[in-house]
Amino acid sequence: MARIAFIGLGRMGAGMAARLLAAGHEIVVHNRTSERGDALLAAGARWGNTPAEAATEADAVFVMVSDDDASRAVWLGPDGVLAHARQQAFAIECSTLSHSWVLELADACRAAGLRYLDCPVTGLPDAAAAGRLTLLVGATDDDLAAARDVLAPLADQIVHFGGVGTGTAYKLMVNLIGAVQIASVAEGLALAERVGLDLDQFAAVLATGQAASPQVVRNARRMAADAHDDVVFAGRLRRKDVDYARRLATELGAPAPFGRVAHDLLDDLIANGLGDLNESAIVELFRRPTDGRWPTTAEPAPDWALTQA
The missing domain is CATH 3.40.50.720 (NAD(P)-binding Rossmann-like Domain)
Structure with a gap:
């Protein structure tokens, strides 16, 4: 031993x-x-x-x-x-x-x-x-x-x-993908809520469809139940991982526009005092009243979908 x-x-x-x-x-x-x-x-x-x-x-x-x-x-x-x-x-x-x-x-x-x-x-x-x-x-x-x-x-x-470094490179890519998935689930669930769908049913049916992944299923259920206090992975830590992944993308000259969107949302999560809750709390950003514009407190650059900040 x-x-x-x-x-x-x-x-x-x-x-x-x-x-x-x-x-x-x-x-x-x-x-x-x-x-x-x-x-x-x-x-x-x-x-x-x-x-x-x-x-x-x-x-x-x-x-x-x-x-x-x-x-x-x-x-x-x-x-x-x-x-x-x-x-x-x-x-x-x-x-x-x-x-x-x-x-x-x-x-x-x-x-x-x-x-x-x-x-x-x-x-x-x-x-x-x-x-x-x-x-x-x-x-x-x-x-x-x-x-x-x-x-x-x-x-x-x-x-x-x-x-050395290849394990970390893979992990950063996985956590970047996860951040984008979680943000997209939050957006979809907030739309489902506004249109009047039952959120538990939404999460259950989502889990059986083509958009499902363990990340999507887990967070959709938490969002539907407002179960953000039982922290498995805090939004603050997800934001850190996305930041590291975007740094690597910049070093490699690779665009990561969806990563930038997720990063902005996680910044907004922290700015609203929700960063120490489970990362599923990102849905609360989409539940706020909006005029249909970008939901975060920080305005994105006009070319946000095309460039790496």
Whole structure:
């Protein structure tokens, strides 16, 4: 069994760390707010006061945090992982981050003698707790092969896209597509409500049709029920992912006009104080009285559908 550091015990990280602990690994955990680790400590994990302390003796370091800034602090801060990590330990970054930061971080880890795996995940918190995630891996063939034993308890599917950065590129595209789908569902459901359709029936029939996807079905049901307080994925985090995806599109010279629309809507969601609710709360923007014009508080550029801002 391996010695594993797990840093970041939010909705996803806590379930993932619990899976690794249940698989018999020796786990040291760290989180900015220590109470998030209480259940894991009761189950046999140990606590690290800093990321560096958690990682000191680890064979593998997993990180699952919110964004680039949090990841940078965990890995490169004065009490960060790279200050004390063991040579040849696995650095396994599971957070959804910008592509440019992932490449920079991979270089820093390699320079410190660590084996870096780009490993964002897909799946909801219940899948994390059950070990049913899909891992989206960018790594060398050798590093992935050597890390499979520590990855196995987390997932029922490990997809290897290629070298470092490819897993993150795929994850950003998926989350961009998801944002566009959610915005389109909100628009359609608000129209259905205005025309007088039963929203539960609308969501149920939508789930059986050609427009259905897990993202569409889940969010249509939440929107119909106004179930935004039980947060699975906050609008603020979706906005961050869309921002990272659009940055990558800009770097590649690729247009992403629908991504811009979703980004504007998520900005408006946050501006209206709804960013910490479940992302399905975006439907509330379409429920506001309008004159048929663009529903967000920020006016788009006239050429919004054709250019990348």
